[in-house]
Amino acid sequence: MKKIFIVVAFLFSSNSFSADIDKQYKSLIEELRCMVCQNQNLSESEAPLAVDMKQKIKEMLESGKNEEEIKTFLSERYSSYILYEPPVNNQNIILWFGPLVFIVILSYFLFRRYIR
Amino acid sequence: MSKSSIFAIVAFSFMSFFLYQGLYNDPKKVESPLIGKEFPKFKLNDLFLNTSHDNDSFQDRRTIINVWASWCLECEREHSHLIALSNNKNFDLVGINYKDNADDAKGWLNMRGNPYRIIIADFSGDLSLDLGVYGVPETYIIDENQVILYKHIGPINNKIIQQEMMPLLGMNE
């Protein structure tokens, strides 16, 4: 959906193209962790590495790469640790599905105990 | 004792085990995803000479690659170890000068000695980004096929050299 929007917007106005890139950039740098000051995201961090990374991200967005590609690029080099949104894979399955399983189990036990 | 209480106590004991172990972990150290992968492609100039380097500049043998900078205080601490390592002809020793100024870097080495066979000048930081560098100094070991075997963040010392690096350099006691 986002891709289609980018293409259409690009075709009709270069202004809205860079506005959309700006939006993507802002949202991306908030989702990435600064490896130097690890309790800040890239947007907040002024560490030299963060500044370099932000520059690289801007370049990649302008050359047409999308969010997924940029996140993959960075996590290949810095590991998934740099992503504030943990990837959905086998290792993280408990993380993503745990809450659902929990609410089902809790509801079952409490309903059985208290509701007749 | 009710089943759910036993379950809760067991669950909590598990969690305590993890918490206990976690006390002795360093939450900031992150393992590199590049272990087992090939050294990234690059083409950069040498720090001193007017030549350019690329992946063919590596010799086909075990190599220590050390990322350093003149502005990095911790690099001072490990420098003598690097000088000592440079005397060992069984492996290669290459430097990557990270986000530095050429004159500062050269001056720094002139004062302390140059342990590196060649030094790749990564002033822009692009190669280091491809390597996943985030805490200078960092030390890598690659094998004969330029596959990354090892990464250490922070200055190296005798213990790390003997216990972690030497076995990978093919130097067993």
Add this chain to the structure above:
Amino acid sequence: MIIEIGYIGYFLLLLGLMNCMLLLTPKFVSGLNVSSNILLSASKLHFPILLISFICLIVTFVGEDYSLDYVAKNSNSNLPLIYKISAAWAGHEGSMLLWCVVSSFWMFLASIFSEDLHKSLRINFLATMGILNLGFLLFVVATSNPFDRTMTVPIDGSDLNPLLQDFGLIVHPPMLYMGYVGLSVVFSFAIACCFESDFKKEWAQWIRPWILASWSFLTLGIALGSWWAYYELGWGGWWFWDPVENASFMPWLMSTALLHSVIATGEKGMFKSWTILLSIFTFSLSLLGTFLVRSGILISVHSFASDPTRGIFILLMLLALIGGGLIIYSMNSKKFVDDNEVTLFSKEGFFLLNNILLVTATFTILLGTMYPLFLDVLGLEKISVGVPYYNAVFIPLMIPLMLLVGYIPILLARSSKNSQVIQLVVILILSIILSLTFSVSSILFFIGIFSATWIIVNILYDVFSSLDNKIKLKNRTGMYFAHFGLAIFILGASISENNKIEKELVLNVGESKKIGLFEYKLEKLSELKSVNYDAIIASVLVSKDNQFITEINPEKRLYHSSESPMTEAGIHGRIDRDLYVSLGNMIDDNKWSLRIYDKPFIRFIWIGTIFMIIGSIFSIRFKKKLS
């Protein structure tokens, strides 16, 4: 003279330890003809002992006694007086002592106000509190003694962390501790109830104000922390899902569940076991939070200087507490038979649903906070769990909860189907109008507006249709205010996120730029040399349609004791909008980069929490008369 104060302070800590052990003798030393009066007296005496010790600590700060290691690390002769005082609880050791003081204070109050409690219940109640107080104090004396001496006395101290030289950070920890530690009263009471033959309704009614009071302090503490982060950190954010924030939010969610479940237990003798179990887990989460913050196990803005020994001590305490609590509970829970059964479509049924949602939310946050640690210990790939995860998992749990909250007045009124439909239509129309006013950018925004409108309109409808029934209104006042506060909070969070403007720009002195509805002009830059820092202050003039509105003064400060500069944002705050300006970097003498944030209705976030607290106070005061 000052040197002696340090010794007196330490001596009092040891005295406190002895007092606690004395307190426990009637309970645990049988065969001695020891009257329980000792327990009662000791439970009251503990507070003055620790308070005086803490005052001694403050005196050593004000008196600049750098022979104490803790004082040397957290103070400086140039530190303004008020911060010399607050530095006493700025670091790990002092704040832990403050925790002990607060704990002794709650025990003191519990002792005074429990005179009419059933005798055996009272004794076990206070004895459990005594054990907890002993544990905390032992922790301080053994691993975190603020009265430890330095090897060599420095000429001057290292100064208080500049981030902590701030009013918000003076008040935030004590309020939070009042909340955390208040929950230990609830925990102790629950344990004591386990030794009785049944959990009587009257006892649930008795403990309810204590739950509400702790909850209020916790709400206040968290709100203060969020408010502080907003104006101090310079990025306009107010919640980061940082591990330590999560550590305070988890007990808050659980105690919210608890304060509802205990209503049912007190009024109708329902959810007895569940209320007891919740009481045990809620305080356990408080303690877990303490562990996470002080052990160095997690990375956070907040982490105190870490030390595995301390971590191990707290971990053992946690194990004893939860393990002991659960064992006592499970050995006695068969006794708790509810007086009534629950029907789903009733007030109590709604409490059950609300509890399920809140407890799941707590579990989710716990999972997210601990998961990276689990993976790390198992040697698997290290990950980060941040804002995107919590938003994805937490918000879907809150949406049904908001719908429940809004439906409560309708449920209580038992209004006709027709009037319910009319209400719903009115709410939908209002929500759509409101959303369009603010220009919807996402479905989530509309849901936020709808939830808030749903809650508020239903409350207003119930209030206005019950104006003749003063008793009913009085009983519901607390709930109305608290739920109203929740709705206001949702409005603030939704609108400020949806309509915020965040721009980074570079301005020369004299230059101005329009952002949103306002023009910002960098009028001038001035320097200030204060007692322990130097600052550059920018004067930014804000106008709208050429009409001058206000002057905002963001600063960049370099504290003498620190290497990196700190930014102090300038904020022009109104109930309907905050204009927030933060200095970035100096490009040259007359050119700076600035960050400008335009945040509509962001104050509703904290105003909402104030209403929640007011609601809680009403609930404490207006106790329902039960037959």
